[in-house]
Every structure is written in C-alpha cells, then in structure tokens.
Amino acid sequence: MTIRVWVDDWQMQCCGTAFRIGDKVAWTLEPVDRTDMLIELVGQDVGAPVTHVEDHHGRLPADAPTTPGVVTAIHAIFCRSEPRPGGEKNARYLVPGSGRLLWLHEADGWEDESACTAEHFHGYIVDLDVRR
8 A cells, every 4th residue: 555645844854864765664654634735736636645744843742653664756846935915024925836746766855946947845745655
C-alpha cells in the first residue's frame, strides 16, 4: 500500500534528514482528513490523495510510533505568495492555483527556487510504500 505524505519545508530545513527515492525511512506521521491548502495550491488530483503529514517538531507525542516505508516518489511544491488586501502589513499569503510540482530523485529541504517559475519552495509530497 502506498500513502501520500506532506513534508513541510521548514521541518526539513530545521532538522530533517535528507532522503531519496528507494530509501527506507521511518517517519512519525499524523493522519489528515483535509488537505484544503494543498488542493488550493496544486489541484484536487494531487492534493486530495495526501493522507498524512510528517512531523518531528512536537505536534505529536514524543513516544508516537513511526511508520516504516520506502520512498517511491518525491515532488517539490513551489508557489507564489503575496500580500492580501486587509491582511497583516508584512505578511505574505499563498496564492491559490500557483502551486507547481517538480519531480525529484532526492530531497534535503533546500530546493533551487530558480528551477520553477513560482516564487518559493513550500514542501514535498512524498509517496511512501508502507508494505515493504
């Protein structure tokens, strides 16, 4: 069985471990039943199948179990952000529909933002085979 996992850019940049296609990983995963933000950025076909979020920064208990699996696909998500009328003065908000995917062989949390026409790297959608 393959599950689709969201991995935040900031989680990887802070203290994540780089991974590549074919790697065996054991991640702490939180099930999600709503992926509205991803659907808004990259569309229903890509965002809706995300069923879990990888977390290693305290949303889950320290003794939460890990889910072992093999990475079978990695897609970096790039998107634009801009101020909103009436929003906070220096805040920038993700622009719906601006998400672009870039298929990768490996991920370390620091993606080349010149590789995509959107403004900045936002995170990864990872397919994880949990049968192996």
